[in-house]
Amino acid sequence: MSDSTNEVTAYTVRLELVDRPGELLRALEPIAEHGGNLLSIFHERGNLTPRGHIPVEVDLEANTEQFDDIVTALREEGINVIQAGAEQYSEELVIVLVGHLVETDLSHTLSRLQSETGSSVRDFSLSAPEGDSGASSARLRLATQSGQVEEVIGTVREIAAEKQLRVVEPLAGGGEA
Amino acid sequence: MRVAIVGAGAVGSSVAELAGEYGHTVTALADSGSSAVDPDGIDVDAALERKRTEGVVGSGDKRAALDAEYDVLVEVTPTTLGDAEPGFGHVRTALERDRHVVLANKGPVAERYAELAELAAASEGEIRFEATVGGAIPVLSTITDFDTAHITAVRGVLNGTANFILSRMAAEGLGYEHVLAEAQDLGVAEADPSFDVEGTDAALKCVIIANVLADGDTEYTLDDATVEGIHELPASALELAKADGRTIRLIGEVSSDTVRVSPRLVPQDSALAVTGTRNIVQLETTHAGRLNISGRGAGGPETASAIFADIGRLEES
Numbered sequence: 095m096s097d098s099t100n101e102v103t104a105y106t107v108r109l110e111l112v113d114r115p116g117e118l119l120r121a122l123e124p125i126a127e128h129g130g131n132l133l134s135i136f137h138e139r140g141n142l143t144p145r146g147h148i149p150v151e152v153d154l155e156a157n158t159e160q161f162d163d164i165v166t167a168l169r170e171e172g173i174n175v176i177q178a179g180a181e182q183y184s185e186e187l188v189i190v191l192v193g194h195l196v197e198t199d200l201s202h203t204l205s206r207l208q209s210e211t212g213s214s215v216r217d218f219s220l221s222a223p224e225g226d227s228g229a230s231s232a233r234l235r236l237a238t239q240s241g242q243v244e245e246v247i248g249t250v251r252e253i254a255a256e257k258q259l260r261v262v263e264p265l266a267g268g269g270e271a
Numbered sequence: 272m273r274v275a276i277v278g279a280g281a282v283g284s285s286v287a288e289l290a291g292e293y294g295h296t297v298t299a300l301a302d303s304g305s306s307a308v309d310p311d312g313i314d315v316d317a318a319l320e321r322k323r324t325e326g327v328v329g330s331g332d333k334r335a336a337l338d339a340e341y342d343v344l345v346e347v348t349p350t351t352l353g354d355a356e357p358g359f360g361h362v363r364t365a366l367e368r369d370r371h372v373v374l375a376n377k378g379p380v381a382e383r384y385a386e387l388a389e390l391a392a393a394s395e396g397e398i399r400f401e402a403t404v405g406g407a408i409p410v411l412s413t414i415t416d417f418d419t420a421h422i423t424a425v426r427g428v429l430n431g432t433a434n435f436i437l438s439r440m441a442a443e444g445l446g447y448e449h450v451l452a453e454a455q456d457l458g459v460a461e462a463d464p465s466f467d468v469e470g471t472d473a474a475l476k477c478v479i480i481a482n483v484l485a486d487g488d489t490e491y492t493l494d495d496a497t498v499e500g501i502h503e504l505p506a507s508a509l510e511l512a513k514a515d516g517r518t519i520r521l522i523g524e525v526s527s528d529t530v531r532v533s534p535r536l537v538p539q540d541s542a543l544a545v546t547g548t549r550n551i552v553q554l555e556t557t558h559a560g561r562l563n564i565s566g567r568g569a570g571g572p573e574t575a576s577a578i579f580a581d582i583g584r585l586e587e588s
Contacts, residue, residue, distance in 0.1 A: 188515060188536060192508050219514065221507035229503070233511035260499075262508060262519055265426070265535040265543070 104133065104155050104186045104216065104237045107165070110147035110174035118150065124167035130156040133216060147174065153237075155186075185243055186216070189250060191232045193259035196222060200232070206253050211246040213238035272582055273310075275299035275339050277361050278347035279319075279328050282375050282402070285571035286345055286578055287315045293579045300328050301336035303348070310340045337364045343371040343582055346379075347402075347574075350466075350475065352493060355379040362387065362398065369395035373581040375402035375574050381475040384482040385490040397585060402577035404476045405429060406568040409580065410552045411483055413564060417556055419486045424555040426524040429476045431548030431569045432460045432467035433501050433521040437534075438546040441509040441518050447501075459548060469500035470521060470532040477523040477530045484525060496530040504534060512536055518544050 111117045118137065125132055133153040143149050156164060168175050195203070200220070208215055213236040222230030238246045247263055254261045274295045276283050279302035290297045296312040307318040307329025318328040337344070344365035348358050355378030362379055365372045367390070374380060379387055380400045391398045404410045405427075414422055428434050432454060439450045451468070454460035466472050474496040481491040501521050512519050520543055522535040537543045542563045545551045550568025555561055567573040 188517065190508050190511055190519070190536060192505060219511055221511050223505075223507055229505045229507075231505055231507040231511050233515060235515075260504075262504075262512075262534050262536055264517075265522055265524075265537050 102131075102155050102157050102186075103161070104153060105161055107152045107154065107168075108176040109150045109152065109168070110143050110176055111150055113146075113148050120171060121150065121168065121173050122152070124171060125152070125154055125156075125164050128156070128163040128167060129160045130154045130164050149176075185238050185241075186235060187238060187243055187246065187264055188233065188235050189247075189264065190262040191234065191254060191259050192262065193229055193254075193257070195220065195230045195232055195259065197228075198257040198259065203253065203257060203259075204234075207234070207236070207250060210253065211236070211238065211249045212242070213246050272296075272342040272586060273298045273340060274343055274345055274582070275301075275336055275341035276345045276347065277301045277333070277336055278345075278349070278376070279322055280347065280349065281571035282574045282578075283345070283347040284319055284322075285575035286347065287319065289572065289575050289579070290315070293582070295579075295582065298341050299336035299339035301331075301333045302328050304333065305329055306331040306333055306336040306339075308335050308339045337361060341370060343373055343585060345578055345582075346372060346374045346376050347578075348376050350377040350472075352378060352382060352471075355382045359383055359386075363390055366390045366394040366396050366398065371396045371585050372398045373402070373578050373585070374398070374400040375578060377403045377472075377475040377479060380482065381478040382492050384479075384492075385487075388487060397588065399581035399584060400479070401581045402574045403479050405550050405552055405564075406431075406566070406570060407573035407576045408550060408552060408564050408566045408568060409577070410480070410564065412580070412584075413554065413562070414480070414483055417554070417559075417562075419484050421557045422484060422554055423557060424524070424526045425477075425480050425484070425552060426522055426543070427552035428520055428543060428545055428550050429523045429552070429568060430467050430470075430473040430521060431550060431567075432464060433470070433473065434545060434550070435459050435548045436468065437501060437504075437509070437519055437521065440504075440506055441513060442546070444506055444510065446506050447503050465502075468502045470498040471500075473521060473523045474498045474530065474532045477525050477532060481525045481530045489528075491530060496532060498531075499533040501534050513539070516540075520544060 136151040216237045217235035219233045272295050274297050276286050287297050299308045300318050305327035307313045308331050322328045346361050358376040359379040362372050401411050436450050478491045517536045518539050519534050523532045551565035553563050
């Protein structure tokens, strides 16, 4: 996208934890300490890795510098980091939808966006004030796979067009300087 | 140089008023229905005063200005689409007389670029149009100075009226209609703002940039542009953008084969998030990274400055 290190990206980190109390907390601390924003934790307690450890998948947001620090800190803590970054949902995009969002079945719009774009809605915000000629706005943060942003935006545009919604897209490549 | 000015609106009047300061002589000035012509230089103050009081710049007809003695014709009539007349005809007349032409009128350059190039090739006169894009900002000359082959993309905020509306809406949380009315009171928006708010003006500028970048390989017209304006964008959209550290700007983009104008989300601290009527253009270059140039994109003296820069280049060449 850009060479800027201030750009916040969503990352997925896979960890292996030893099955003992406090281990999960110990793994999450470095994330907060280095400015990462924890999005979700998938703690597969019933599942064991071949080495008998518990796999944990952590989704977080950070800029590249913070992310590097987080991974380094986790490893220094002796936590086994199996995979970091560049896998699923490694790019994020924010769009604003404008129009008769509620009347055109918002939850249907959102589920179509997720299923047809293959991305996940990480954050959603609706503003539907009175007196804006019935038009409301919604801001969506979509986590999408690396390199898929253009395709996702294309699909969002199609779904929006069907429902006569306007899409305010992010500017790819520009504006970060 | 001896300068004939066709068009006596804000830009034409400024060119007439400032010509002396730049060492030029105005030998003719015309508006849509009249002209003042004098090979030794017209009385600019008297012509503009007559325009204010009687609605005409002189006693001659417009044709007399086109037939007058001049080295460069300054074409600053209002932009028209499609056949781009009468502007295109004015340019043709001057080039056929082997005279130079400097335009601020976007119509001929955006809609009939290839024909203009042909006319210019057959003429001793040259054609320049820096003032058509970004007012006082040297956009086109920077592109040609860098060499078009070394510019990979151009994007920017190219319409001051739309930018004023969006930045006021974002800053004050006001609705579209409210801010539009305010812009009209301030003279920032015209009584019929559609040209600006529907994105047409920005699109014409992008088409001109695309034509300059294509360097004759492909011709672009307004029909080749994908255009979406800011018309009736709700305040809530800007609020939601703001809550996420972003804002919305009407962005024009020109890349290898696409010309697009649309409202876009940009970070609030981005160089593209200029406020008020300010314009900005970002050039992506092959060897020098990103270049940002910003300034006043409209206005009489501002646009006249770009016209005088063009006349200066004609003197050097």
